[in-house]
Amino acid sequence: MNFKYILLLFTSTLMLSSGLPKNIQKKVDKEIKKIFEVEEFTLDPMVFPSEVTKELAADFGENTLFTIQENEKHLGYAYVSKAPSKTDDFDYLIVFDTNFIIIKSKVLIYREDYGGEIGSKRWLKQFIGKTQGDTLIYGDNIVAISGATISVRSMTKAINDVLVSIKILHEKQSF
Amino acid sequence: MKKAILSMAILVSSFGFAQTVSQDTTATRNQQQNAAQNILSGNISKGVTVGGYAQIDYNQPEGQNGKLDVHRFVMLLGYKFNDKVQFVTELEYEHVKEFYVEQAFLNYSLNDNLNVRAGLMLVPMGLINEYHEPTTFNGIERPNVDKSIVPTTWREIGVGVSGKFNEASLRYQAYIFNGFASVNGTKVLGGKNGLRNGRQKGAESTVNTPNLSAKLDYYGILGLRLGLSGYFGRTQATDDMDDIDGADVGVAMIGLDARYINKRFSARGQYIHTSIKDADDYNALYATNLGSEMKGWYTEVAYNLIPLGREQKLDAFIRYEQYDTHAATSKAGIDRNLSYNRNEWTTGLSYHVATGAVVKADYQFIDNAVTNNKTKGQLNLGFGVWF
Numbered sequence: 255m256n257f258k259y260i261l262l263l264f265t266s267t268l269m270l271s272s273g274l275p276k277n278i279q280k281k282v283d284k285e286i287k288k289i290f291e292v293e294e295f296t297l298d299p300m301v302f303p304s305e306v307t308k309e310l311a312a313d314f315g316e317n318t319l320f321t322i323q324e325n326e327k328h329l330g331y332a333y334v335s336k337a338p339s340k341t342d343d344f345d346y347l348i349v350f351d352t353n354f355i356i357i358k359s360k361v362l363i364y365r366e367d368y369g370g371e372i373g374s375k376r377w378l379k380q381f382i383g384k385t386q387g388d389t390l391i392y393g394d395n396i397v398a399i400s401g402a403t404i405s406v407r408s409m410t411k412a413i414n415d416v417l418v419s420i421k422i423l424h425e426k427q428s429f
Numbered sequence: 430m431k432k433a434i435l436s437m438a439i440l441v442s443s444f445g446f447a448q449t450v451s452q453d454t455t456a457t458r459n460q461q462q463n464a465a466q467n468i469l470s471g472n473i474s475k476g477v478t479v480g481g482y483a484q485i486d487y488n489q490p491e492g493q494n495g496k497l498d499v500h501r502f503v504m505l506l507g508y509k510f511n512d513k514v515q516f517v518t519e520l521e522y523e524h525v526k527e528f529y530v531e532q533a534f535l536n537y538s539l540n541d542n543l544n545v546r547a548g549l550m551l552v553p554m555g556l557i558n559e560y561h562e563p564t565t566f567n568g569i570e571r572p573n574v575d576k577s578i579v580p581t582t583w584r585e586i587g588v589g590v591s592g593k594f595n596e597a598s599l600r601y602q603a604y605i606f607n608g609f610a611s612v613n614g615t616k617v618l619g620g621k622n623g624l625r626n627g628r629q630k631g632a633e634s635t636v637n638t639p640n641l642s643a644k645l646d647y648y649g650i651l652g653l654r655l656g657l658s659g660y661f662g663r664t665q666a667t668d669d670m671d672d673i674d675g676a677d678v679g680v681a682m683i684g685l686d687a688r689y690i691n692k693r694f695s696a697r698g699q700y701i702h703t704s705i706k707d708a709d710d711y712n713a714l715y716a717t718n719l720g721s722e723m724k725g726w727y728t729e730v731a732y733n734l735i736p737l738g739r740e741q742k743l744d745a746f747i748r749y750e751q752y753d754t755h756a757a758t759s760k761a762g763i764d765r766n767l768s769y770n771r772n773e774w775t776t777g778l779s780y781h782v783a784t785g786a787v788v789k790a791d792y793q794f795i796d797n798a799v800t801n802n803k804t805k806g807q808l809n810l811g812f813g814v815w816f
Contacts, residue, residue: 340480341478341480341505341507342478342509361595363512364541365509365512366515367536367544367591370593370600371593371598371600371646371648373541373593373595374595374598374648374649375595375596375598376598376648376649376650376651377598377648377651380651391737391738392737393690393692393693393737393738394692394737394738397651397652397690397691398652398690399648399654400648400654400688400689400690400697401559401560401565401646401654401688403565407784
């Protein structure tokens with residue numbers, strides 16, 4: 255083994271340790287493995303010009319949207335971000351297929367007691383199948399949860415903003 | 430071999446690159462409007478939280494002078510030490526001049542499904558005790574079932590666990606609380622407002638026997654949320670009294686509640702049943718009239734007159750409630766007082782001018798089971814905020 259390979263391996267190890275905090279990374283990996291039934295995959299961050307992202311309703315800055323690849327095969331996209339709950343914020347994940355249709359949404363970390371009901375698997379199912387042409391309206395096509403209004407509104411707005419932003423990015427041919 | 434090592438190195442490299450999501454949890458990466466609403470420190474996952482709620486009421490009973498009141502003004506103050514440890518307080522002024530600590534507890538989050546908490550906490554019983562902010566219920570006044578049967582805002586010092594199961598859409602809470610005082614200063618428990626006088630509220634409270642409280646909430650059917658609450662124990666007697674017959678009573682309270690929302694229509698209801706043991710000895714000792722059974726229920730429907738998708742909401746609602754603090758008295762050694770078997774119709778409007786701010790108007794018809802009792806009317810106006 256010559257020196258450059260050792261250096262490359264060493265660099266690889268460093269990069270692995272500089273990624274997501276363990277808890278977020280673990281949860282994202284677990285979901286993607288489960289959804290696509292794959293063991294090995296890569297998440298490649300998509301980068302858009304800042305003059306484009308600053309106009310978007312959702313945050314499409316560095317390290318928010320990723321393509322999910324299994325070797326050369328494109329499986330879909332993953333979007334990781336935060337949205338406000340009543341007194342804190344929560345981390346969430348949206349997984350899209352290759353046509354940007356939502357196939358899964360999940361609350362990764364919820365940090366307060368109030369509003370944690372939005373983590374309900376049943377409630378989050380409502381977002382499956384939604385895509386960039388859809389408008390999500392709290393209380394209308396997204397059903398409320400009594401006792402969790404603030405977080406339900408927030409999650410609905412967050413996903414709606416992501417869908418609207420994807421539509422704009424498509425129109426600007428950013429993909 | 431060299432090729433294999435190189436390929437592996439590249440694969441690991443690309444995996445490494447792919448995972449470099451900047452998850453700096455101290456940065457407010459997503460600058461949404463209300464992300465900073467309660468965070469003063471600018472550090473989103475650690476720091477001080479402020480918030481609060483308030484309601485200002487005007488009550489105008491028919492044929493009497495009215496009342497203007499800064500009914501409640503509550504400041505929420507919390508501190509998050511890290512993602513696992515949080516201290517939460519609610520400091521309350523009632524009627525401008527009465528000051529209370531409404532909640533003060535330390536919460537330790539072990540994992541997604543389990544929190545351990547201790548301190549002054551709300552007893553999870555029925556709807557309003559836990560969700561009592563004025564923007565979350567219709568009508569100026571809280572339902573009277575949530576005053577005379579469930580003594581809101583009911584809080585005591587205790588310790589317990591809470592958590593959620595996302596797969597099952599289930600929330601649970603279970604606590605050991607201090608109980609009601611058998612005698613609170615000069616106030617005793619009685620027929621007029623049940624256990625309400627016994628609330629110790631964490632103020633130099635007497636404790637001699639633990640009480641158990643638990644609640645399960647199920648929200649796995651879209652739009653529907655169901656609750657089952659239980660509270661079991663005995664009231665607390667002071668040292669000089671606790672060997673005497675009638676120094677305390679047993680309390681067993683069960684609650685069922687439901688909330689439903691479907692587009693512009695919403696409905697809620699609850700049923701609370703309380704059994705009191707040894708009320709006869711208690712009544713004999715303290716010359717009072719505590720019933721051996723209390724129960725109450727209400728049902729409410731509402732319709733939002735403003736189309737969905739707008740920030741504002743205008744709910745027209747009607748509620749019927751019936752509650753009896755003398756539902757049974759024979760085992761309590763007292764005569765049943767039919768004026769404690771009360772019912773009310775409440776109808777009105779809740780105009781949510783912004784998310785978190787509501788202007789309310791309603792009219793109440795208040796009656797009881799006494800023959801020929803004349804129904805009393807009362808107009809209520811006011812506003813409430815929650816932020």
